[in-house]
Amino acid sequence: MTRVGLSTSSVYPESSAHAFAYAATLGYDAVEVMVGIDALSQQTSAVKQLSDHHDIPVSAVHAPCLLFTQRVWGTEPWGKLERSAEMAAEVGAEVVVVHPPFRWQREYAAGFVDGIAALEESTGIAFAVENMYPWRASQRRGMEMYLPGWDPSAEPYANTTIDLSHAAIARSDVIAMADRLGPRLRHVHLTDGTGSAKDEHLVPGRGTTGAAEFLRHLATTGFAGEIVVEINTRKAGTREAREADLRASLEFAREHFFATSP
Numbered sequence: 632m633t634r635v636g637l638s639t640s641s642v643y644p645e646s647s648a649h650a651f652a653y654a655a656t657l658g659y660d661a662v663e664v665m666v667g668i669d670a671l672s673q674q675t676s677a678v679k680q681l682s683d684h685h686d687i688p689v690s691a692v693h694a695p696c697l698l699f700t701q702r703v704w705g706t707e708p709w710g711k712l713e714r715s716a717e718m719a720a721e722v723g724a725e726v727v728v729v730h731p732p733f734r735w736q737r738e739y740a741a742g743f744v745d746g747i748a749a750l751e752e753s754t755g756i757a758f759a760v761e762n763m764y765p766w767r768a769s770q771r772r773g774m775e776m777y778l779p780g781w782d783p784s785a786e787p788y789a790n791t792t793i794d795l796s797h798a799a800i801a802r803s804d805v806i807a808m809a810d811r812l813g814p815r816l817r818h819v820h821l822t823d824g825t826g827s828a829k830d831e832h833l834v835p836g837r838g839t840t841g842a843a844e845f846l847r848h849l850a851t852t853g854f855a856g857e858i859v860v861e862i863n864t865r866k867a868g869t870r871e872a873r874e875a876d877l878r879a880s881l882e883f884a885r886e887h888f889f890a891t892s893p
Contacts, residue, residue, distance in 0.1 A: 633854060634660035635884045636690040638820070638861040640668055641877060647671045651681040657878050661690035663728070663859045666715065667700030675718045682722060690857045691726040691759075691818060692719040708732065708739045709746065716754040726757045726818055726857060728792050731777040740778035744786050751789060759818040761792040762808065764801035764830075784811040792818040794861065795840045796832045799824025805845045809852070816854065820861040821846075821884055832863035834876050835883045846887035858884055 637659045639650035646669045654662050662682070664672050671677045673695075682689050694715040695703035704711045715727045729747070732740035747758045763781035766774045775781070781801065783791040791812050797820075798805045809816055823838030824831040835842040846858075860880040867873035 633888065634690060634857055635821075635881055635888075636661035636663050636857055636859040637877065637881075638663045638665055638693070638859050639672060640665040640693075641860055641862050641864060641880075642873065643668055643863075643865060645873075647678070648681055651685045651687060653874065653877055655685040655687050657874070657881055659687070659860075659881060661688045661857070661859075663691040663693060663857075663861070664689055664718075664722075664724075665693040666718070667695040667697070667703040673703060675721050678718065679722050689719075689722040689724045691724050691728055691859065692716075692722070693728040694730075696730045708736060712750055712758065713754075716750065716756045716758075719756050720754065724756075726759050726790070728759050728761055728818060728820075730761050730763060731779065731781065731783070734776055734778050737778070744779060744788065747788060757790040757817055758788075759790040759792040760786070760788045761794055761818075761820070762797050762801070762803065764797045764803075782808070784808055789815060790817040791815050792820060794820035794822065795835070795838075795842055795845065796820070796822040796824040796830055796861075799826050799838055799840045800828065800830060802826055805840055806848050809845070809849065809854075816849075817856045819849070819854075819856065819858045821858050821880065822860070822862050832861060834862050834880050835860075836879075842883070843887045846884065850888050858888065860884065 637654040639647040642650045692715050760783045763777050766776045823833040823835045825838050864873040
């Protein structure tokens with residue numbers, strides 16, 4: 632059964648420990664651990680203790696493949712993915728979320744599609760490759776910064792992730808992307824964006840991606856993967872304001888997915 636989880640990145644600059652506490656208090660079903668946001672997120676034992684303490688499972692591990700986590704767990708990209716799979720297995724998660732390589736990671740990119748398939752075969756963990764976007768300095772011009780590409784539906788990945796904020800930057804139709812992916816869509820980062828050049832990660836429903844329609848579409852087509860709220864609450868002036876955004880996101884998911892789901 633589909634669960635609604637909370638990404639630890641959603642509470643930054645608070646820690647992963649705070650994320651587990653928010654998730655338990657607000658009634659989230661699970662937590663996705665973004666490795667690299669804080670020191671706790673890099674320690675499998677700490678993640679497992681947080682999961683056990685709050686009695687809330689870990690649904691996914693997000694590998695440290697962002698620009699600002701390039702040195703977390705070393706600099707060798709395949710080693711990072713192997714370590715992410717080890718953490719996932721030890722904490723009971725079935726999914727590792729991974730971004731496609733940057734263009735300057737040419738050797739890594741050249742073997743990425745086959746390498747992901749081999750990792751899934753050897754570890755039994757689903758590596759859900761996430762949609763990214765062209766980098767745009769303005770509304771008109773963009774640069775392709777990912778190899779083999781930012782759209783996972785163009786490659787034969789067995790498992791994929793749709794992030795609605797990334798789709799907003801790329802001006803992608805998320806329902807059409809979901810249809811192209813079909814059963815290969817394993818994971819969703821529920822958020823929103825307005826189509827600006829910034830990766831906004833808004834509370835779902837506060838942007839223009841059609842998040843409500845997307846969730847209803849997933850429900851009617853039998854999506855059975857994980858839905859994870861991944862929003863930016865850095866501008867929340869108080870703990871109460873951050874909690875309100877996290878609660879609103881959870882309620883949005885339940886209203887538009889579970890109210891529609893057969």
